[in-house]
Amino acid sequence: MAQGPEFYVFMENISSRQHFLKNGESPRPVLKDIDLLIRKSEVWGLIGPSLYEIKLLLEIIANIKPYDRGRCVLVERGMIRHKRIILNHVFYIGSSEMVYNNMKALEFLMFATAKMKMNKVELQEQLFEFMIKIGLGHLTLTLNHQLTKEEKAVIALLAAAYSDSRIIVFNLPEYEFDDILINAISGIAAFTKEKEKTLILGTPDSLLVEKACTHSAVIKNGSLIYTGTVKALRLKYDKIEVIIRDNHIATMLNRLQELLPGYRVFLKENSLMISSPSPKDDNRGFIYRKILESGLTPEYLEINRKTVENALEELISPYDLYQ
Structure with missing residues (x-):
């Protein structure tokens, strides 16, 4: 498998430390022999019937969970298999709890982007206009505690898109996004591409992958059975x-x-x-x-x-x- 600086995620022969146990059978790794290459400016949808497999693989990619064997490199930085390290170039979203309930949505985004070297009035206008553009204008002045967990997750994703992180991992396969939020995620995904970030979404929702992603990885029984563009997936298998x-x-x-x-x-x-x-x-x-x-x-x-x-x-x- 080729490796180069254009790859933001390089996974080779990765197997998980977590195993499935069945009576009369040898323990089977939840994830086994995972090979994955993800380039800069791509939007990937990790999809499959098992939410657990999706979530675990994205936790390994984000260095939240250690892996048993193989090799994983993020933006040319090798990851230690058995030690979890917070990576500055990765923005990980594993819940909607990072969105503070005592703020309004736009207020939280201004707080999250406070370190940006940009006129604050212009930044607020830009954020406000972008939220309207992607169909979230009705949430701008809403208190976050009134939002659903899915709405707060999308606000967190928007904050990630404006961050300095080069890789965004959106690991919420258990969340159910309606059409409005799917369209918003699609708009944010397009924005991350413009900013040359890499976005990786974990979801069982085929419509979300179809609308938001350039590439897809399909996971079944702990293995990747397809990796490639969403267009090729549709044309070859439908x-x-x-x-x-x-x-x-x-x-x-x-x-x-x-x-x-x-x-x-x-x-x-x-x-x-x-x-x-x-x-x-x-x-x-x-x-x-x-x-x-x-x-x-x-x-x-x-x-x-x-x-x-x-x-x-x-x-x-x-x-x-x-x-």
């Missing part, structure tokens, strides 16, 4: 080509299964999904022709836009069968 909705969907399901041998035709949330066996340019055209030739007239037919959610289901399902 094999659904066409989505159909109709009041007679069950009848259409049976008919299309006959018409499209080799294709996967299945129901998902009252919609009919048609998935291609392999990526081809003419898959959708072929499906359309077959539907027209059959005389079927669906009430609603949509080209699938390729989502992280569908890609994850396709990527993870084989591992569910053999775990």
Whole structure:
């Protein structure tokens, strides 16, 4: 695995000190043989079905938890495996408690950015305008104790984006962010890229990864089963080509299964999904022709836009069968 100054996170063959114990089996590391390279100005979403695995890996990256074996380097600084050290270039968010309850949101951000060499009036205007831009204008003058833990977490993330830290670790996979906050996180993520910071989010939410992240690492059963861009994840693993909705969907399901041998035709949330066996340019055209030739007239037919959610289901399902 290549290493260079452009890498902000370099992990090689990392295994955790934490183990799973099962009767009659040898202890198994929670995380095993983790290889990960993260560059400057990238936004990574660590995603998977296990919140514990997500949280533990990000704690190791941030040097909150020691690891058993392997090598981890952050911004060209090697980390001692068995000793936890507070790293000045890492801003770690593991809860929303850092946002003081006796302040208003904008007041807290001014407090958090007090050391910035910038006119304070201009800074306050900039923060206020940015909060409005990312859809958080309604929180600027709200007392923090009135905010949800998710709202306070996003305020903490905004403070991190304005800090001097080069790596931000947002390790709250147990939090549930609504659409407003997901859009706000996406706006902050874009800002961190402009500032050449690296942001790493831990989440089980595919929409958050899709909207906010440039790259993704998918973790399943303690191993990374995918690392790469979010775009490549969507295009490679989301094999659904066409989505159909109709009041007679069950009848259409049976008919299309006959018409499209080799294709996967299945129901998902009252919609009919048609998935291609392999990526081809003419898959959708072929499906359309077959539907027209059959005389079927669906009430609603949509080209699938390729989502992280569908890609994850396709990527993870084989591992569910053999775990």
